[in-house]
Amino acid sequence: MIKKRDRLEVIFDILKVISENYNSIKPTPLLRQSNLSSSSFAEYYKDLLAKDLVKELVDKHGRKYITLTDKGFHYLEKYRQILGFINEFEL
């Protein structure tokens, strides 16, 4: 079972990778740079889409790209504060 604290950190790392790649990255490099297994990545990716933190774009050649949504950018900004709050309140 994935620990929840780690889960927040993993989500932050995935979003950071996308942001550092000029907010546009293909699924395979993202998987590689996220340091996750394929199955874990698939689980997190599904979760990120469901939470509307990332979205998929398809270019005219049919290639799929992943970008951050406004909510995803907002999450990146707020992440450290939220983690501080969770740690201080032992949640």
Next chain:
Amino acid sequence: MPMPPMEPMMIVSEILFTILSVIFCFLIYRKTKESYELTKYAGIKYFRESFLFFGLSYVLRFLLGLTFISSIAFDVFLPRGHFFLLFALPLSYFSTMGIFYLLFGTIWKRFDGKKMIIIGHTIAVLMCLVPVFTRSHALLSILQFALLIAAVVLSYTTHQGKLSKMKLLYVLVAVLWLINLFLLGKPHPMFLEAQLVLEVISLGVFYTIYYKLAKWVA
């Protein structure tokens, strides 16, 4: 035995205390909204909802108290039998859930969330039967105190014997609620100073939590 005269100061302090407590509880609930919506983190959900439950409990406690003192303080008779259950039933439920959710916030990683919530709601509903059968809020506060002791023991054993400052603050929130509930409807002047001290401590605890929260969540 005739009831002693109601101190106007007690009513004023009670009104101010209720207003400030409810404001603090709802501010804590509101301030954590964005963090929860962004992360859907279960610990934040339990934390913020516990303060929503306590806020509602303090509103209902005040309304319940109003039915006790209305005839003494304002010379207005409110039929206590009708109003008691109207306020005491939701008060029993919300305050029990408030205590449970404070506990859940600290232990949710080690237990099955769904089972925890079902057990919490079941016990809270059972707690509603206490005022129905006894017509007493004092017994409710005693039973909730027993529940709180069980919660503290569970949290203590779950965290391998560690009880941090923050957890002590959570225990204080619940203990002060229980004392405030227990003393409800005891309008004797000898309680005035004790009531004022208790209210100041309670507000101090709420302020401390709000202040710590405001450092992280803008």
